[in-house]
Amino acid sequence: MFKHNEQQPEGFQISLKEALDNLAFNDAGLVAAIAQQHDSGEVLMMAWMNREAIEETLATGRVCYFSRSRGKLWRKGESSGQVQTLKELRIDCDGDALLVKVDQTGSACHTGRRDCFYWKADANNVTIDKAPIKDPKELYGK
Amino acid sequence: MFKHNEQQPEGFQISLKEALDNLAFNDAGLVAAIAQQHDSGEVLMMAWMNREAIEETLATGRVCYFSRSRGKLWRKGESSGQVQTLKELRIDCDGDALLVKVDQTGSACHTGRRDCFYWKADANNVTIDKAPIKDPKELYGK
Numbered sequence: 001m002f003k004h005n006e007q008q009p010e011g012f013q014i015s016l017k018e019a020l021d022n023l024a025f026n027d028a029g030l031v032a033a034i035a036q037q038h039d040s041g042e043v044l045m046m047a048w049m050n051r052e053a054i055e056e057t058l059a060t061g062r063v064c065y066f067s068r069s070r071g072k073l074w075r076k077g078e079s080s081g082q083v084q085t086l087k088e089l090r091i092d093c094d095g096d097a098l099l100v101k102v103d104q105t106g107s108a109c110h111t112g113r114r115d116c117f118y119w120k121a122d123a124n125n126v127t128i129d130k131a132p133i134k135d136p137k138e139l140y141g142k
Numbered sequence: 143m144f145k146h147n148e149q150q151p152e153g154f155q156i157s158l159k160e161a162l163d164n165l166a167f168n169d170a171g172l173v174a175a176i177a178q179q180h181d182s183g184e185v186l187m188m189a190w191m192n193r194e195a196i197e198e199t200l201a202t203g204r205v206c207y208f209s210r211s212r213g214k215l216w217r218k219g220e221s222s223g224q225v226q227t228l229k230e231l232r233i234d235c236d237g238d239a240l241l242v243k244v245d246q247t248g249s250a251c252h253t254g255r256r257d258c259f260y261w262k263a264d265a266n267n268v269t270i271d272k273a274p275i276k277d278p279k280e281l282y283g284k
Contacts, residue, residue, distance in 0.1 A: 002261070005270075006253045007278075012270045019261070019268040034176050034185060041183025043176060046239040058265045090259035091268060093251055097188040099259040109235055111148045117232035117241040119144070119161070123200045126161040126233060128147075128154045136149075 002095040016058065020051055024096035030066055031096055035108060038087035038101040044108035045116040047074075049098060054089070061086045063102055080139040082106040112136040144237040158200070162193055166238035172208055173238055177250060180229035180243040186250035187258040189216075191240060196231070203228045205244055222281040224248040254278040 001022035005012060023031055030048040037044055047065040049057070053073055056064045063084035067074035077083030084102035091098055109116040112132030120129045143164035147154065165173055172190040179186055189207040191199070195215055198206045205226035209216035219225030226244035233240055251258040254274030262271045 008270055010270055010273050013267050014269075016263060016266055016268055019263065032174050032188060034188060036183075036185055041178075043178055043185065043241050046174060046176060046234065054263075058263060089263045091261040091263060092188065092258040093253055093255075093260065094258075097258070099185050111235055113235075116234040116236075116239070118235065119233040121158060121161065121196075121200060121231045121233060124158055125155050126158055127156075128150055128152055131152050 002091070002093060006093055016055075019091060019095075020054065022095055023051070023054075023091070024094060025050070026096075028068070030068070031098055033065060033098040033100050035063065035084060035100050035102050035104070037104055039103075042115055043117060044084075044102070044104055044114070047076075054098070057086055057100070058089060063100060077105065080107075080110070082108065082134070082139065084108070107132070107134045107139070110136065110139070112139060144233070144235060148235055158197075161233060161237075162196065164237055165193070165196075165233070166236060167193070168238075170210070172210070173240055175207060175240040175242050177205065177226060177242050177244050177246070179246055181245075184257055185259060186226075186244070186246055186256070189218075196240070199228055199242070200231060205242060219247065222249075222252070224250065224276070224281065226250070249274070249276045249281070252278065252281070254281060 029050045033049045035044040050066040053064045053066045063076045065074045083105050088101040112134040118130035171192045175191045177186040192208040195206045195208045205218045207216045225247050230243040254276040260272035
């Protein structure tokens with residue numbers, strides 16, 4: 001469906017149900033979701049969503065992922081308070097990735113850093129170049 | 143390894159080999175790679191890299207993915223001319239996603255659009271809201 005309609009013009013519309021019926025979920029029923037801070041453009045994290053997480057995110061405006069480690073819906077910030085408010089949700093050309101523009105409260109990363117991409121690689125080494133903005137003990141140690 | 147060192151300070155460094163040895167490649171030997179235009183912050187596309195693609199990208203400065211459909215290395219732009227020059231490659235906290243900051247020539251998307259995320263979703267509908275900037279026939283019809 002996404003492939004079939006890729007040459008449609010701006011304004012071409014399908015129902016959310018049709019889109020979700022045609023997403024390229026992987027064997028675990030998930031698609032990758034990239035969270036981006038809506039105004040600064042920072043890429044905050046990558047996580048996964050199942051159909052239910054996408055539906056809940058769009059219905060509530062609070063971003064909900066599917067936690068692969070816990071095997072259940074993960075309402076971002078439910079433990080840490082570091083919630084993501086939905087600004088925009090986009091689907092890519094082949095329907096296997098989502099771009100979720102959010103307003104991130106505090107830190108997106110469980111380490112207390114603003115974003116998860118704090119290891120910078122070059123041809124020889126990989127170096128941490130970001131520091132926490134929150135104490136992770138305060139985020140999860142309540 | 144990534145988890146073990148997540149509380150290390152800025153400047154903490156490991157070798158590229160150690161990082162690659164510890165990436166959380168999936169069953170197909172791949173990690174997700176998010177391509178972002180380095181200056182504007184646009185998220186252009188999501189694709190996949192295997193170890194060899196990461197090594198080649200860092201060694202050459204030209205972004206190389208692994209094509210799941212073709213089952214081989216995919217030097218972005220090799221058919222279309224729409225290459226990505228590497229500006230920065232980052233690894234996330236759990237070592238299963240990469241953020242690749244690039245300078246994108248022309249269109250990242252095979253449809254001729256600047257980026258792949260041209261379907262915008264809301265609670266009821268999903269709508270195309272971006273037009274091609276290149277004619278895909280010109281990109282691939284040579």
